[in-house]
Amino acid sequence: MPTSMMLTVFTETFVKFFFVLTPFFVVSMFLALTVDMPKDKQRKTALRTTFAVIVASFTLFFFGNTLFAIFGITLDAFRIGAGALLFLSAVHLIQGTKTPIKNPDDIEDGDISVVPLAIPVVIGPATIGTLLIMGAQITDTTTRIVSSFGLLAAILTVGCLLLMAPHIQRLIGTIGLSILSKISGLILSALSAQIVFTGIKNFLF
Numbered sequence: 035m036p037t038s039m040m041l042t043v044f045t046e047t048f049v050k051f052f053f054v055l056t057p058f059f060v061v062s063m064f065l066a067l068t069v070d071m072p073k074d075k076q077r078k079t080a081l082r083t084t085f086a087v088i089v090a091s092f093t094l095f096f097f098g099n100t101l102f103a104i105f106g107i108t109l110d111a112f113r114i115g116a117g118a119l120l121f122l123s124a125v126h127l128i129q130g131t132k133t134p135i136k137n138p139d140d141i142e143d144g145d146i147s148v149v150p151l152a153i154p155v156v157i158g159p160a161t162i163g164t165l166l167i168m169g170a171q172i173t174d175t176t177t178r179i180v181s182s183f184g185l186l187a188a189i190l191t192v193g194c195l196l197l198m199a200p201h202i203q204r205l206i207g208t209i210g211l212s213i214l215s216k217i218s219g220l221i222l223s224a225l226s227a228q229i230v231f232t233g234i235k236n237f238l239f
Contacts, residue, residue: 035176043177047168047184048191053221054120054164055087055156057192058214059127061199063155067146068199077197082147084193087156091165091189094157095182098170109170113233116163120226123160127219130212156192160226167229 035043064083068076102109157165172178195202203211 035174035180040176040180043180044184044187047181048188050164050168050225051185051188052191053218053225054161055188055192056123056127056161056215056218056222057195058211058218060151060156060192061195061202062208062211062215064151064196064199065203067151073200076200079145079147079151080193080196080199082145083151083156083196084189086148086152087189087192088186090152090157091185092182094162094165095169095185098166101166102170108237109167110233110237112163112170113167113229114237116160116167117226117229117233119163120160120229121223123158124219124222124226127222128216130216164229 064080068079071079101107102112168181169178172181206214
């Protein structure tokens with residue numbers, strides 16, 4: 035694969051997964067859940083969350099075909115379902131109603147990095163579906179490797195945002211985070227439409 039094509043694949047994968055992970059919504063939830071934490075514990079939580087997201091994401095990304103084979107689901111059928119779910123997630127982001135947990139005060143005192151931060155705040159149902167689809171539709175080894183680096187870069191970027199969450203909040207405020215979340219929702223809606231249209235096209239023709 036030419037270097038230019040590898041760079042294109044990397045960039046496309048990075049951008050897609052960056053928005054699929056809804057980083058600005060994640061930052062908002064991270065701040066809400068760690069508001070009373072000391073700074074050192076907040077940083078450790080951000081690092082643990084990033085590691086948990088890496089493990090969960092790559093598991094879904096690499097074993098999508100296996101899961102489809104086990105349950106007898108075609109990739110195009112899953113595209114339609116996951117695309118619809120991703121669109122609903124985008125709508126909730128735009129409306130500001132995406133609330134994967136009831137209340138931060140309801141979380142018991144303990145490690146929240148895996149649940150609820152990694153799952154379901156970062157990796158919710160729509161994200162799971164997108165990871166499975168994008169991983170299953172790649173058959174070329176080189177493309178898979180390059181895409182993996184794109185996915186890793188997207189996750190690490192979100193992890194950096196979590197580490198800098200207090201500074202981001204001071205810089206742009208809660209309203210700024212809300213605006214960025216809505217913009218992410220608009221991009222997600224377009225991505226979900228593309229996934230659904232691809233599934234319908236391949237399913238019918």
